[in-house]
Amino acid sequence: MNFPRAVLSILRLHQALTTLHPLPPRPSRFSLPLQLALAGALGIGSLATAQAETPAASLAAPTVQLAVAAPASPAVALPPVARQLAAVDPRWSSSFEAFAAADLKQAPQPGGVVFVGSSSIRLWNDLETSFAEQPVVIKRGFGGSQLLDCVKLVDRLVLPYKPRMVVVYAGENDLSEGATPRDVLERFTAFVRAVKADLPESRIAFVSIKPSPSRAGMLAAVRETNELIKAYSVTEPSLDFIDVFSSMLGADGQPRPELFLGDRLHLNAEGYALWQRIIALHLKG
Template sequence: MRARAAQLIFVALFAVLTLAAGCAANPSATTPSPPPLDPPSADWTVDLAAFAAQDAADPPPQRPVVFTGSSSIRLWQTLAEDFPGVPTLNRGFGGSQLRDVAHYADTLAIQYRPRMIVIYGGDNDINAGRDAQQVLSDFRAVVARIRSDLPDVPIVYLSIKPSPSRESQLATQREANAAIRAEAARWPRVEFVDVATPMLDAGGRPRPELFVEDRLHMNRDGYALWRRIVAPHLK
């Protein structure tokens, strides 16, 4: 009886070790495949060419913190002075959606071998009619794409901001933010940073004093608020 029990234990241990060895030899066996992506939301050829021209004229810093995403990033022109001592690189492209960041992650971020990537997206996605689950799926695709080349680089996602011009979309924004917060917690070195809540007044409405006349893009006060929120998360 003891011999039979010992034999069964040996077989079980052998099976476990064999499975572990197989997973080590084939990492994709334990790594989920990235979700399918819809085509890019627009033709970004001109924007990508502009980034290449900027790199040629003024080489980017070594191992920068790359900021990428839509116009809230593109218009953040004070990154260097807002985060002194941190080598920053702005690769925001106005009007973009999260799936665009996934499609062009190599050009926007990976090629620079960054120390960290900060992403803002989801705002334009919802405005274009995508629902919270589609935004969540595109967020997963962005993270999976970056992780395929940069498995250890920290990723910071800035929550979808509330703005007066898109106040009717607040419920979908909240749903997407909550879903992405939960998803980010499942990934190592992926952090969800809530910039949305401090941009609401006591009644839960977007604070108009943080925005320029179009009531969509932020003014200096809006970016000053973001700077205070984001600074503790930069490395």
């Protein structure tokens, strides 16, 4: 059997290379008798011996081995990422510093009542003592805030205290800043979901938005918002709607000015006394 000199040279080069850098065994395209005959005809005795000892070796020209990345390992199931505490707006930094200092001095016992919301909660000076029948009352109001802010900061305002009940007064500032009644409803439902995700047994009570004389132009939006949230609260057994709005209107259907400070926006002592009587009825049990 005659082979071109170039073929013989290639095969001898292959023999030398595989001697120095053996390739991993791979199935041959030739039967063993044909491999031995071919090796003998070429006069490559050592190759013939190697083929006899390792039938799987191939006489085919060496192939280029490409570096292929190993398959990626299955994704490791990571534990749920803890919610990151929302950054506090600089307007309320002093309030939240005071909350932290109070908690550090004496951490409230779980199972209490937490009041959250805007300045109507913050300015209620005797709130903690106004509900003496409650073993634990925690005030977490921050002035100028919206219900949207209560949603963002629920991890700071509510969850650490593990309350049995959360009382919310917020939404008035949302309307004042351009939110619609339905926006406020959606923000309240988001607040409820955020609380219930961690504290499914806690009750949540929404204090109706008050009829502030200085915001008389919002009265229709306030009424609509209150009705939307009241209707939503009926659908959830763990929700409560506390109506202070109706009692704050006079016989003429207008806000009672004697319940407010001179700014016609914030409550005076008589206004808070009215709130206390109404809210206390909803904290029993």
